[in-house]
Amino acid sequence: MKISFYTLGCKQNYAETSHIREQFEKNGSTVVEFGEPCDAVLINTCTVTENADVECRKIIRRAMKHSPDAWVGITGCYAQLQPEEIASVDGVDAVFGAKEKFNIQKLVTRFEKADTPKIFVDDTEDLDFVEASFSENDSRTRSFLKMQDGCDYNCSFCTIPMARGASRSMNFSEIEKHIRRLEQAGYHEVILTGINLGEYNAPTGERFIDVLKFIDGLKPNVRVRLSSVEPNKISQEIIELIAESETFCKHFHLPLQSGSAEVLRMMRRRYKADYYADLIGRIKSFIPHAGIGADVITGFPGETDELFEETYSFIHGLPISYLHVFTYSERDNTPAIGYPGKVPVHHRKERTTRLRSLSVKKKFEFYQQNIGAELIVIPEMYNSTTGRWNGYTENYIRTEFAGEPSMIQQPMRVLLQSIDGDIMIGESVNSVANSITPEYIPLLIA
Numbered sequence: 435m436k437i438s439f440y441t442l443g444c445k446q447n448y449a450e451t452s453h454i455r456e457q458f459e460k461n462g463s464t465v466v467e468f469g470e471p472c473d474a475v476l477i478n479t480c481t482v483t484e485n486a487d488v489e490c491r492k493i494i495r496r497a498m499k500h501s502p503d504a505w506v507g508i509t510g511c512y513a514q515l516q517p518e519e520i521a522s523v524d525g526v527d528a529v530f531g532a533k534e535k536f537n538i539q540k541l542v543t544r545f546e547k548a549d550t551p552k553i554f555v556d557d558t559e560d561l562d563f564v565e566a567s568f569s570e571n572d573s574r575t576r577s578f579l580k581m582q583d584g585c586d587y588n589c590s591f592c593t594i595p596m597a598r599g600a601s602r603s604m605n606f607s608e609i610e611k612h613i614r615r616l617e618q619a620g621y622h623e624v625i626l627t628g629i630n631l632g633e634y635n636a637p638t639g640e641r642f643i644d645v646l647k648f649i650d651g652l653k654p655n656v657r658v659r660l661s662s663v664e665p666n667k668i669s670q671e672i673i674e675l676i677a678e679s680e681t682f683c684k685h686f687h688l689p690l691q692s693g694s695a696e697v698l699r700m701m702r703r704r705y706k707a708d709y710y711a712d713l714i715g716r717i718k719s720f721i722p723h724a725g726i727g728a729d730v731i732t733g734f735p736g737e738t739d740e741l742f743e744e745t746y747s748f749i750h751g752l753p754i755s756y757l758h759v760f761t762y763s764e765r766d767n768t769p770a771i772g773y774p775g776k777v778p779v780h781h782r783k784e785r786t787t788r789l790r791s792l793s794v795k796k797k798f799e800f801y802q803q804n805i806g807a808e809l810i811v812i813p814e815m816y817n818s819t820t821g822r823w824n825g826y827t828e829n830y831i832r833t834e835f836a837g838e839p840s841m842i843q844q845p846m847r848v849l850l851q852s853i854d855g856d857i858m859i860g861e862s863v864n865s866v867a868n869s870i871t872p873e874y875i876p877l878l879i880a
């Protein structure tokens with residue numbers, strides 16, 4: 435059988451699609467690119483996107499255009515939360531929830547179009563942790579390794595705990611195997627992912643700090659990056675470990691969501707704005723060149739103009755390197771949907787635009803502070819017309835430099851020289867293949 439996959443949403447979804455794809459390959463299916471004629475299509479959906487249903491319908495239409503007779507299955511967070519709604523979409527043959535998505539081949543005996551779509555969606559209680567990893571491109575630059583799934587928090591705007599169930603984690607004893615596997619496969623960077631990664635809690639009792647200490651002690655020949663971690667899970671011990679580590683990238687992504695104490699309280703976040711500011715200050719004092727990203731939501735119910743200005747000036751005053759800004763949109767079955775003080779959509783969007791402009795300035799300032807430094811860049815994409823490579827430094831600066839096509843998979847030491855738009859322009863100093871210890875030379879950083 436020929437099958438194609440389409441993934442929407444976060445890296446965790448991509449890692450899970452990759453796992454499902456391997457399951458099909460093991461059973462003899464041939465995986466083809468989405469858009470090529472095939473016998474079956476599986477779409478892994480997301481619920482964070484504002485118009486998950488519109489997006490999903492669009493993808494289904496595209497799939498059916500290329501393969502009108504193909505069986506169409508839908509899984510992912512949106513499938514778990516709105517199975518009937520998805521099943522009613524023209525062309526859908528089956529819907530799989532969080533418990534069923536890794537058992538599709540056991541649940542479906544014939545991948546053929548059906549008159550009535552089948553719904554395989556149970557509740558999200560007692561979900562197991564299922565391992566998954568995913569590489570973004572074929573260059574084997576970096577791989578995302580799923581360490582944790584689900585979330586026990588109850589942020590008032592979020593549907594993820596309903597879609598993915600309670601927090602659960604990879605067995606601690608499996609970690610070394612995965613890191614070594616990716617190292618041997620030739621990756622140069624592994625990104626640890628999770629829905630609430632900082633809540634890692636192994637069945638044998640190890641916590642997030644134990645994972646970091648263990649991986650650091652392995653001294654793998656890959657650099658390791660943390661994906662998003664809730665600010666309340668970054669302890670002083672973690673900051674100091676990352677400051678001294680030769681394995682971990684000096685890069686933190688710490689969801690802020692709002693800089694207003696009042697809005698944070700309504701969002702039911704587990705930290706206060708003062709704590710967040712102090713955390714960023716401590717990270718910067720131990721790791722002056724750390725790249726720090728933050729997520730922010732604009733237009734949460736009750737976010738008045740004054741409270742938004744509080745967020746704006748809070749972020750303005752912090753040494754954050756970039757922002758991911760999301761416009762609040764109502765989600766069914768969340769407490770926030772019933773909150774008073776709805777912000778008109780056009781105001782939400784204006785606030786998003788302002789914060790995105792602030793993000794551009796922040797990134798520029800951060801890049802400027804790094805000019806003159808020599809950092810390790812892992813070449814990711816080559817432009818054969820310009821003869822230039824593109825990749826990230828350990829502190830998350832997208833950098834371009836001239837080089838040979840053969841530099842692929844060779845971590846390069848690059849002197850950062852100037853900024854062109856949102857790209858740092860550098861010059862390769864030498865190859866550091868087989869020795870990618872991220873040594874940082876802070877020439878101009880105060």
Ligand code: SF4
Pocket residue numbers: 585586587588589592593594595629630664
């Ligand atoms: S920490 Fe909050 S926002 Fe993040 S997944 Fe959990 S409930 Fe959602």
